Amino acid sequence: xxxxxxxxxxxxxxxxQKKQRKAHGLFLVEGEKNVLELVHTSLSVRQIFATSEFxxxxxxxxxxxxxxxxxxxELTKASSLVSNNAAVAVVEIPETxxxxxxxxxxxxxxxxxxxxxxxxxxxxxxxxxxxxxxSTDCADPYNPKTIRATMGSFGRVQVTLLDLPxxxxxSALPVYGAFLEGENVHKTQFSAQGILLMGSxxxxxxxxxxxxxxxxxTIPAFGGAESLNVAMATGIILDNFRRQHSEC
Amino acid sequence: xxxxxxxxxxxxxxxxQKKQRKAHGLFLVEGEKNVLELVHTSLSVRQIFATSEFxxxxxxxxxxxxxxxxxxxELTKASSLVSNNAAVAVVEIPETxxxxxxxxxxxxxxxxxxxxxxxxxxxxxxxxxxxxxxSTDCADPYNPKTIRATMGSFGRVQVTLLDLPxxxxxSALPVYGAFLEGENVHKTQFSAQGILLMGSxxxxxxxxxxxxxxxxxTIPAFGGAESLNVAMATGIILDNFRRQHSEC
Numbered sequence: 001x002x003x004x005x006x007x008x009x010x011x012x013x014x015x016x017q018k019k020q021r022k023a024h025g026l027f028l029v030e031g032e033k034n035v036l037e038l039v040h041t042s043l044s045v046r047q048i049f050a051t052s053e054f055x056x057x058x059x060x061x062x063x064x065x066x067x068x069x070x071x072x073x074e075l076t077k078a079s080s081l082v083s084n085n086a087a088v089a090v091v092e093i094p095e096t097x098x099x100x101x102x103x104x105x106x107x108x109x110x111x112x113x114x115x116x117x118x119x120x121x122x123x124x125x126x127x128x129x130x131x132x133x134x135s136t137d138c139a140d141p142y143n144p145k146t147i148r149a150t151m152g153s154f155g156r157v158q159v160t161l162l163d164l165p166x167x168x169x170x171s172a173l174p175v176y177g178a179f180l181e182g183e184n185v186h187k188t189q190f191s192a193q194g195i196l197l198m199g200s201x202x203x204x205x206x207x208x209x210x211x212x213x214x215x216x217x218t219i220p221a222f223g224g225a226e227s228l229n230v231a232m233a234t235g236i237i238l239d240n241f242r243r244q245h246s247e248c
Numbered sequence: 249x250x251x252x253x254x255x256x257x258x259x260x261x262x263x264x265q266k267k268q269r270k271a272h273g274l275f276l277v278e279g280e281k282n283v284l285e286l287v288h289t290s291l292s293v294r295q296i297f298a299t300s301e302f303x304x305x306x307x308x309x310x311x312x313x314x315x316x317x318x319x320x321x322e323l324t325k326a327s328s329l330v331s332n333n334a335a336v337a338v339v340e341i342p343e344t345x346x347x348x349x350x351x352x353x354x355x356x357x358x359x360x361x362x363x364x365x366x367x368x369x370x371x372x373x374x375x376x377x378x379x380x381x382x383s384t385d386c387a388d389p390y391n392p393k394t395i396r397a398t399m400g401s402f403g404r405v406q407v408t409l410l411d412l413p414x415x416x417x418x419s420a421l422p423v424y425g426a427f428l429e430g431e432n433v434h435k436t437q438f439s440a441q442g443i444l445l446m447g448s449x450x451x452x453x454x455x456x457x458x459x460x461x462x463x464x465x466t467i468p469a470f471g472g473a474e475s476l477n478v479a480m481a482t483g484i485i486l487d488n489f490r491r492q493h494s495e496c
Binding site (some may be wrong): 113119122123124125126127128129151152153155156186219220221222223224225226227228229231235236240242243246 | 372374404473480486
């Protein structure tokens with residue numbers, strides 16, 4: 001077991017920035033639960049930096065990984081987590097291709113908050129959705145805040161940033177778009193395959209993507225709230241979909 | 249229109265702390281949307297501190313309120329919001345009594361994150377739930393982070409911190425508790441009135457409250473995620489309830 005170097009600490013800090021992640025082709029996986037989740041993924045892990053306590057506790061699981069010891073203080077300072085961070089991994093950003101449009105998928109238009117994107121990845125994983133396609137101005141799927149909010153689901157859901165209108169245009173699947181004037185999801189007959197298109201909380205789905213919506217749907221409101229958080233709305237619609245189609 | 253004083257700025261900063269809120273019987277409502285929401289509530293507003301731009305723009309709506317001008321810089325520094333904050337109101341904490349157990353209600357056991365509590369208040373409001381009862385170790389409903397996450401719903405949903413096991417014991421309503429081993433919510437026949445009991449993400453519902461659960465329910469999982477965020481789970485269960493019972 002070697003100790004963390006100044007250059008390594010510098011790299012950890014640098015990878016908090018999108019530009020640096022792109023330049024290095026690397027991203028950070030922070031927090032104990034997320035780091036341990038890496039064992040079950042096919043992602044290429046460069047190094048795992050962790051406290052001696054964490055490394056000792058998970059010796060068996062971490063066999064085959066390059067592990068480097070660091071103090072809790074060093075790791076917390078280097079990471080974007082505010083509280084104690086016992087483990088950080090440096091992982092290669094995988095090369096992804098636009099997924100074939102099949103099964104149930106999620107499409108995101110301008111969802112720029114990394115926390116929301118991470119929460120959507122987590123709820124997608126809960127409902128067995130494997131692919132999210134997102135407009136290029138969505139939050140970076142490799143932002144540490146996104147990864148953290150996925151609570152380990154980042155390894156099971158592929159997020160691809162792409163030209164969203166072009167993707168929707170070439171897809172033969174129905175596109176379900178969430179709009180206030182849409183059909184009540186409690187009455188909607190969902191098809192077994194389709195794309196659920198969600199817009200940002202502030203702007204909604206923009207016209208360039210909206211033109212490909214085949215089915216407008218809405219979550220019925222019973223009280224005074226004017227809107228729902230985009231991740232919450234995604235979860236509720238997926239639940240309504242899965243009630244009718246349980247095969248993933 | 250008067251300008252903000254040093255003592256007033258000091259009060260705004262102080263009200264970020266629970267102890268000070270309790271001592272003064274006051275809380276903060278931050279952000280333009282939340283402050284404008286106050287017009288529609290019966291809450292007693294002491295003062296509204298806002299930029300001259302905000303005050304000019306909303307002159308009509310804010311008639312009858314004591315408005316005090318402050319710079320964007322002063323307001324942002326004094327508030328807990330990281331980004332620009334054009335308006336902050338100082339509001340009296342209302343005296344509340346434990347609500348009568350009727351209709352559909354939410355009970356929270358140990359939900360200590362203010363953001364989660366705020367998001368639950370917002371989704372409760374969406375589904376027309378008027379009352380949340382919460383164990384005394386739940387997040388403070390008057391924490392600025394809670395208020396902010398409600399996105400204006402704080403004025404329509406009453407949250408009462410109380411002795412939760414005692415409350416559940418005296419209630420004659422069915423208590424629906426979310427547990428992994430519960431009945432699939434897609435198959436559950438909900439009664440028109442009931443209490444939805446949710447625990448914290450880390451500890452779940454504790455035994456003291458769990459003993460009063462009459463119906464264990466669960467949200468079916470289809471993928472790899474191990475858990476759902478408590479606010480997300482609350483929203484999905486409320487949607488399943490409202491599908492059967494649309495009267496508020």
